[in-house]
Amino acid sequence: MMEMDSLCFSGSWSEQDYQEMQAQPTYRNWLLKLPGAGQVGMLVFQSVPPELQILRLAVHPEWRGKGLAVFMLDKLEMQAKMDNLESLWLEVHSANKPARALYFKEGFQQISCRKNYYQRPPGDSFLLIKLLKQC
Ligand SMILES: CC(C)(COP(=O)(O)OP(=O)(O)OC[C@H]1O[C@@H](n2cnc3c(N)ncnc32)[C@H](O)[C@@H]1OP(=O)(O)O)[C@@H](O)C(=O)NCCC(=O)NCCS
Numbered sequence: 001m002m003e004m005d006s007l008c009f010s011g012s013w014s015e016q017d018y019q020e021m022q023a024q025p026t027y028r029n030w031l032l033k034l035p036g037a038g039q040v041g042m043l044v045f046q047s048v049p050p051e052l053q054i055l056r057l058a059v060h061p062e063w064r065g066k067g068l069a070v071f072m073l074d075k076l077e078m079q080a081k082m083d084n085l086e087s088l089w090l091e092v093h094s095a096n097k098p099a100r101a102l103y104f105k106e107g108f109q110q111i112s113c114r115k116n117y118y119q120r121p122p123g124d125s126f127l128l129i130k131l132l133k134q135c
Contacts, residue, residue: 001029004042008058011120027055032072037063043072050086052076057090057099064098073106080132087131091117094124103128 006012013021021027026048032041040063044056054076059068080088088108092099108128117125 001031001042004031004039004058004060005056007060030072032068041068041072043076045076047083047085052080052085052088054088054090069102070106077132086133087129089127089129091125091127093118094126095121100126
């Protein structure tokens with residue numbers, strides 16, 4: 001996970017971050033592997049019914065633009081529905097155009113904005129949510 005993390009994020013999580021996270025029963029890490037290619041994607045999320053929060057979603061730089069992020073989000077949504085969860089949510093940097101386009105394409109909606117939330121790089125945080133069923 002850490003290898004993918006440092007390849008894909010400027011503020012990567014440390015080994016301690018991952019160990020602390022894995023000690024919590026609500027967290028899950030998924031690594032997407034392709035035969036002959038190895039690790040190509042990662043997804044980290046926290047499931048606290050009735051919500052699931054996406055904490056990390058990334059695709060290896062050489063494997064982007066091939067639908068792998070959509071594939072992982074579709075699998076996640078399927079799992080969340082099987083677990084009877086009501087919504088998926090996440091926070092995304094306002095300057096992260098690829099991620100914002102991905103989430104909007106996948107049916108997420110922006111419900112709020114935290115001004116100047118991020119420092120490196122500076123920017124706002126957008127809170128996005130996808131309802132899986134009407135509450
Ligand atoms: C965001 C990220 C996960 C997308 O992964 P991906 O596998 O390339 O995405 P997909 O191929 O599934 O693309 C699905 C949609 O996302 C959007 N998208 C993906 N890359 C894009 C880009 N560079 N520019 C604009 N839109 C983009 C498009 O809407 C695309 O649909 P389309 O192909 O029909 O145009 C990837 O760029 C990444 O790992 N970025 C670094 C980590 C990160 O920022 N994660 C998000 C944190 S919240």
